[in-house]
Amino acid sequence: MTVYERTPETTPSRHPERARYDADTVHSILDEALIGHLAFVVDDVPQVLPTLFVRVDESIFLHFSTGAGPARLAKRRWGIPVSFEATLVDGLVLARSTFNHSANYRSVVVHGKLSLVDDKARKREVMRQLVEKIVPGRSEDARGPDDRELRQTAVMELPLETVSAKVRTGDPKDDARDMKRECWAGVVPLLYGRGAPVPAADLGAGITIPRYLGPQTPR
């Protein structure tokens, strides 16, 4: 089993006991999360962007228009320092005191340098994997990118090296003094799902909902 290194950078200042360093946990969170959040610095000002992403082996890949901020930065200097985070919130944890309220969650934080992927075949394959992550089966139905579209797409790689997960599960942890309080305590699960596909207004008659959009509940 792959285990990432525990370093000062990957040790949380709060609740270090919730940290996880095994690749199985890190990968499963990254593979389940639809969007992540990329932080970078422009002229000393911190920036944060939501973005789709896909993990392939030991890297995550993001894509931007070549005109977008991170891609323009990357052209100026190779390997821009970033931090990337993806979080799944699984439940609201209701304790007898508001101070002890919490959330059950699974998150991953990656630090590292984001670099442009130049190789055309690799870009094409990463974009295919991104589509397959979000809607498995879709890449064999929709038209794939042509060379011009690939050139307009900046695909960026962030290696999973300085990385850790943080996981909270289970019941609230209450103070002893609150245990006699007549107050409900427990967890409210948060649910994620997909609704029935809504056809585009200009969809040709006779094109039915494809089998790969059948009932499924990944978030």
Add this chain to the structure above:
Amino acid sequence: MTVYERTPETTPSRHPERARYDADTVHSILDEALIGHLAFVVDDVPQVLPTLFVRVDESIFLHFSTGAGPARLAKRRWGIPVSFEATLVDGLVLARSTFNHSANYRSVVVHGKLSLVDDKARKREVMRQLVEKIVPGRSEDARGPDDRELRQTAVMELPLETVSAKVRTGDPKDDARDMKRECWAGVVPLLYGRGAPVPAADLGAGITIPRYLGPQTPR
């Protein structure tokens, strides 16, 4: 109607036509989003943290343990520059080409300086509003924070001044050349809900699920 100023900092480099500057849109996104993502810089390295938050009037408020990174930073220098983002993903937009795939979303980005709230009464009120945002009715049931707990909580304020929303809705936008393709196109809605509350293992017999945890579907 309050409208925030459009500045270079709040004009997206991509799809500026999706930007929204009215307070109604910005507030509604912030009030619906459970978590946000805070970016800040420590020793030239960008950091990003997921966090619960609440909007009150024209500020958002975050809270951390006084030992956590942002609170420690704020003690060192008043007003740390941050960027904060909250995103709701409403649907997957499936076009006839993978290049034109997209997502329907509503997001808010705030730039500004995060500062500590010192006033005890204000801290208490903000924490109450945070609880009420997430579980309306809860703050009248669970025990509120005592003075020691309040001292352990760093409440931080970020004013809604340099702020904008970005919204995408509706159908895919396809190239003319792809319109004859026999490929389903449309939107897959993403759904968010709350499951049945799960009582804590140590919950006293006879304490039933409170009325304020009844059926509801905010995310």
